[in-house]
Amino acid sequence: MPSNEPSREMLGESTSFLLMQEQVSRAAALDKPVLVIGERGTGKELVAARLHYLSRRWQQAFLKINCAALADTLLESQLFGHEAGAFTGASRQQKGFFERADQGTLFLDEIASTSGALQEKLLRIVEYGEFERLGGGKPLRADVRLVAATNVDLPQLAASGGFREDLLDRLAFDVITLPPLRERREDIPLLARHFAIGMTRELGRPYFPGFTKTASKALLDHAWPGNIRELKNVIERSVYRMEDTDQPVSLVSFDPFASPYRPAAGGSPPRPTVIPMAVTPAATGVAGQSGQDFKRQVELYEKDLINAALQRCQYNQRKAASLLGLRYDQLRGYLRKYSPKAAREDAGDGQAPA
Ligand SMILES: Nc1ncnc2c1ncn2[C@@H]1O[C@H](COP(=O)(O)OP(=O)(O)OP(=O)(O)O)[C@@H](O)[C@H]1O
């Protein structure tokens, strides 16, 4: 049975990954705050857990809180606790995360979104180990190891007045910056296989037959703006959508929204051609990414649309061409470009156009 407990396993063999893991092991031994920086989906939460479980505090509490998910007062009350009557609805005294994580580790996720008032209180506890419950005058003490994470450039935020410089100095005793997946492509096959085998097991299938060469190349070529989380989703979806579970995965399903029926932006009626949808930036999931290769993103989107049409038409290429509003020879051209194997397996030949 698959477990609902997220896996804490961190896989990787690339140099940048191994250096980062070494830094994590070294930092785990200390009680000083650590800042974990990385793009979305790079494994910041896994690193925070690793810092705790490799430390001498491993048998004590490891608590996490997402600073972006709660309004200011609620976040303060969660972190520092409150006395009865501190605010409307506070009928009983409640201990906060700092008290509950005493002797353990507290993971402050998305630290960049904290208010100035909260940053001041955090500074006090980092400097002096001291805090107060909301509505209470008595200073309390807690021995908590802080790990904070963000995907924001904190020095830049601090320089523009959006984050306290003194708190940043204290939190950044050691800064662990996680490499994005595109900077450690050699780990993609390993991670892809790992997630594929997990999904195969979850689906109760006997074994995972691997990826075709074309699929493996597509995985290596993708930009992975959502990093390992995106890779995990893409692999799990591709395994789940396999037509023949005995044959290697040949179609990588990068975009679950790819469909010839996808409504155009703004809700106007869908058009039967690929081009207007391909230029919708949201469609590629990389809107606003600087440095992205425009042509490559368009190619990826075209591939997704073609894959979706082929799947819908059970690989009848004539039907798929018609669904896409393309001539058969146009679709064949795309297939020769993107999927020579599919071009050879001419499922549409000799069949009447839909
Ligand atoms: N090296 C790795 N090996 C295996 N799985 C990993 C690895 N790194 C991350 N993951 C998996 O990728 C997903 C995202 O990781 P995590 O939640 O730690 O990222 P994050 O940086 O905190 O993302 P976000 O910024 O969106 O909060 C999780 O499912 C995690 O288990």
Ligand SMILES: [Mg+2]
């Ligand atoms: Mg996270």
